[in-house]
Amino acid sequence: MDSYTDEHYDVSLSIDKDGKPKIERIYGNKRLSELKGALKVFVKAKGFSETEQMLHQFKEALPSDASMSHLNIKTPKDNDWFAQGSVLKQGQDLGKFGRGLNVSVLVHSNPEDSQVLMALCNRNSEVIIVKGGRGNTAFVESPYIPKNVIQLTEFGNSVLKQQLLAFRGDDFDADIRVRIVHGDVKQIPTTRETLENLELISQVTQQPIRNITISASTTKKLGHYQELVTALSNKYEVNIVVWTKTEGGEPVEWLSKTPQDSDVIVRTPPHLAETQPHNDKKLQDWDTPNQEQINKLKAESQKTKPQLANHDHQVLIQTEPDDNVKDSALKLALKHPAQTTIVQMQKDGTYRVVYGTDLDKITGRVKLSVVGYGRKTQEGGDTLGGRSATELSANITKLNQALTGDADIRRISLVGCNIDSDNPTDNSESQYGRKMLEKLSQSNIKVPVVVRSNYVAVDEHGRKITSSTGAGDWIHKDSAAKTIYSLGATGAVISRVYNNEGTLIKI
Numbered sequence: 357m358d359s360y361t362d363e364h365y366d367v368s369l370s371i372d373k374d375g376k377p378k379i380e381r382i383y384g385n386k387r388l389s390e391l392k393g394a395l396k397v398f399v400k401a402k403g404f405s406e407t408e409q410m411l412h413q414f415k416e417a418l419p420s421d422a423s424m425s426h427l428n429i430k431t432p433k434d435n436d437w438f439a440q441g442s443v444l445k446q447g448q449d450l451g452k453f454g455r456g457l458n459v460s461v462l463v464h465s466n467p468e469d470s471q472v473l474m475a476l477c478n479r480n481s482e483v484i485i486v487k488g489g490r491g492n493t494a495f496v497e498s499p500y501i502p503k504n505v506i507q508l509t510e511f512g513n514s515v516l517k518q519q520l521l522a523f524r525g526d527d528f529d530a531d532i533r534v535r536i537v538h539g540d541v542k543q544i545p546t547t548r549e550t551l552e553n554l555e556l557i558s559q560v561t562q563q564p565i566r567n568i569t570i571s572a573s574t575t576k577k578l579g580h581y582q583e584l585v586t587a588l589s590n591k592y593e594v595n596i597v598v599w600t601k602t603e604g605g606e607p608v609e610w611l612s613k614t615p616q617d618s619d620v621i622v623r624t625p626p627h628l629a630e631t632q633p634h635n636d637k638k639l640q641d642w643d644t645p646n647q648e649q650i651n652k653l654k655a656e657s658q659k660t661k662p663q664l665a666n667h668d669h670q671v672l673i674q675t676e677p678d679d680n681v682k683d684s685a686l687k688l689a690l691k692h693p694a695q696t697t698i699v700q701m702q703k704d705g706t707y708r709v710v711y712g713t714d715l716d717k718i719t720g721r722v723k724l725s726v727v728g729y730g731r732k733t734q735e736g737g738d739t740l741g742g743r744s745a746t747e748l749s750a751n752i753t754k755l756n757q758a759l760t761g762d763a764d765i766r767r768i769s770l771v772g773c774n775i776d777s778d779n780p781t782d783n784s785e786s787q788y789g790r791k792m793l794e795k796l797s798q799s800n801i802k803v804p805v806v807v808r809s810n811y812v813a814v815d816e817h818g819r820k821i822t823s824s825t826g827a828g829d830w831i832h833k834d835s836a837a838k839t840i841y842s843l844g845a846t847g848a849v850i851s852r853v854y855n856n857e858g859t860l861i862k863i
Contacts, residue, residue: 365428366391369414370400371407377414391418394425401429404437404449411457429463438465438472438485443559447483447497447525450475454483483525492518493556497525504528506557507535510545519553523560531566532557538573547584551591570598572610575828581611582620589613610828625813626680627826629773630729634742635677639702642677644710649686653711657693664695667766668720669713673755674700675728675741675748684771684814685727691818703742705754715758721766722759724752730772730812738788740772745788749795756801768796769806771820776807776839789841790849802843810837836861 368380379388380400395418401407407429415424431437438446454461454477463475473492476484483497501507501524509520534554538544545553557565568588572581585596598611613620645653664670670692674685689696689711697712709715726748728741740748756765775788789807796802811826821830822837831837835856844850853862 364396365398366395368398368400369410371402371410375406375410377410377417388417389419391422393422395422396426397424397428399427399429401431401435401437403435404453408453408456415457424457424459427457427459427461429461431463431465436465436472437463438475442561443485443487443495444497444523444525444527444561446472446475447485447495450477450485451481451483451497451525453477454479455481481525493553494518494520495556495560496520496522498522499524504530504563505533505535506560507537508550508553508556509537509539510550510553511539511543519556521553521556521560528561528563530563532561532563533566534568536568536570538571544573544577544580547580547587550584551587554588565592565594567595567597568592570596571607572598572600575600575610575830578622578828582622585611585613585620589615589617622827624823624827625815625821625830626683627773627811627813627823628681628684628727628729628771629811629826630678630731634703634729634731634739636703636742637677639700639706639708642700642702643679643682644700645682645686645698650711653686653689653693653696656690661692661694664692664723666721667695667723669695669697669718669763670723670725671697671699671715671718671755673707673724673726673751674698674710675703675726675743675751678729681727681729681741687814687816687818688725688727688771688820689818699755701751701755703747703751705751707755715755715763716760718759719762720764722763723767723769724755724765725769725771726752727771730774732774738775740770740775740788745791746795749792749799752796753799753801756799765801765803767804767806768792768801770808771812771814772808773811773826774809776809787839787841787851789839790851793841793843793849797843797847797849804840804842807839807841808837809839810834 366383370378370380372378382388382391399407399411411427450461450463460479461477465472465474471487472485473488474486481499485495487493487495501522503524503526505523507522509522511518534557536550570581581598585598588596593615596613597609599607600610601607609623611620611622672685672688674681685698689698697715697718698710699707700710701707726740731739733739743751752768770789789805793805808822810822810824813821813830815821819832821832822834823830833856835854838853840852841849851863852860855861
C-alpha cells in the first residue's frame with residue numbers, strides 16, 4: 357500500500373529538517389496525547405539510519421498507553437535502502453530494525469530505482485524481501501529453517517513465475533544443504549528454471565553446496581526428475597536425493613544420484629514380479645523369520661490394531677525362499693499380528709508354520725493370502741510362486757485339510773504381480789483365477805478368489821499397493837486392478853471387476 361489513507365493508518369509521519377518526527381496527519385484529527393493502543397503508522401522515509409532514529413524519537417514521545425505495532429514505510433527515490441549488501445545482510449538489518457522498535461515493518465521501494473519491490477519484517481522475527489526481475493523472488497529469513505540450510509520453493513509454468521528462498525538468517529559457517537520443494541503438481545518448473553533459481557543462492561551466501569534434496573509432489577514426472585537430478589549432479593557434483601510421499605503421506609526416497617553413480621537410481625517398493633525361474637529349494641533350507649522379526653510381531657500384537665474386516669484370522673502362505681517374498685508376508689502380518697499365521701510352503705505342498713496360531717487351532721472365518729512372484733510361462737500363461745493354477749489349488753486343498761471343522765476359508769487373495777494381466781475376462785480359457793476356483797470347487801472350497809492384474813507390492817504399513825508400471829504411481833485400494841472370481845448360482849465361475857465406488861465395470 358503506497359499511499360496514506362485514514363482508514364488504513366492511525367498516524368502518518370515524515371522526517372523534519374532537524375531529523376525529528378513530523379506528524380503529517382493523525383486519524384480522527386486527534387492530538388498526540390490522545391493516542392491509545394496499538395498503532396499502525398505510515399512513514400515517508402529518508403535514509404535508513406535517520407528514519408530509524410526518527411522512529412525511536414517518536415516511540416519515546418507516545419503516551420504510555422500507546423505503542424507502534426506496524427510500520428508501512430515508503431522509501432524515497434533518491435535513497436534506496438537495499439542498494440548495498442547481500443540479501444542476507446539486508447535481511448539482518450531489517451530484522452534488527454523491526455526488533456529494535458518491536459514492530460512489524462513493511463517497506464516499499466521505488467521499482468524504477470531498485471530490484472527490491474517490497475520488504476517485510478514480522479514480529480516473529482521472520483523477514484521477507486521480494487525482488488523483481490525474472491518473475492518475483494521472495495527471500496525469507498526464518499527462525500524455523502535449520503542452520504546452514506537454504507530451502508527453495510518453486511512455482512513454475514505459471515503466468516507469473518515465482519520462487520521463494522528461505523534460510524535462517526544468521527551467518528553461514530559451513531557448506532550448505534539445499535532443499536528444493538515442488539508443492540503443486542500443475543506448476544512443476546523446468547530443469548532450466550530450477551538451475552537458474554539455484555543461482556539466487558549466491559545473493560545470500562558464497563558457501564559451497566554440500567548436498568541437494570528435492571521434495572516432489574508427484575511420481576508421474578519420472579522423466580523430468582531424472583533429467584533434473586542428472587543436470588544438478590553434473591553442475592554441482594554432490595549427492596542428490598528426490599523424496600515423494602505415499603498415499604498415506606509418509607515420505608519415501610524415490611530417486612538418487614551420487615557423483616560416483618553413472619545413472620539416476622530409481623527406488624520403488626520391491627514388487628512381486630520376477631523374470632528369474634522359480635527356485636524350488638527344499639523347505640529345510642529356507643530362511644525363517646529371525647528372532648528380531650518375531651519379537652517385532654509379538655510386540656505389535658500387544659498393541660491396539662484394526663481388526664480384520666469380515667474375517668477372524670488370516671493365513672499367509674509364503675511360496676518362495678526369496679527375501680522379498682518373505683518380507684512382503686511379514687509386512688502383511690504386521691498389520692494384524694494377533695490374527696495372523698505365516699506358513700512357508702514349497703511347491704510340492706510340504707509346509708511349516710513359522711509364526712502364529714497352528715493351523716489345527718485356528719477358528720472362525722479365515723482369509724487365505726498367497727504371496728509369491730507372478731511369472732509368465734513360455735506359452736504365455738501365468739504362475740504364482742512357480743505354481744500353475746492346478747498346482748496352487750492342490751497346495752491350498754492340502755492346507756485346508758489341516759484346518760479343523762471350526763475354521764472355514766471364506767476368501768483367497770493372490771498377492772503377486774500381473775496375474776491375468778494379458779487375459780481379458782472374455783477369454784475364460786486362459787484365466788488363472790478361473791482355473792484355480794474350478795479346481796478348488798472340486799475339493800469343496802467354493803470361495804471368492806481375488807487376482808491382481810497390475811504390479812503388486814506391500815508397503816511399510818502392510819498395505820497392498822498396485823502400479824501399472826511397477827516404477828511409480830503406487831495406489832492403495834485400486835479396485836479396478838482386481839478381478840474377483842466366484843461361483844454363480846449354477847456353479848459356473850463368474851468374474852467381476854469393480855471401481856473404487858463399488859460400481860461393476862467389467863464382467
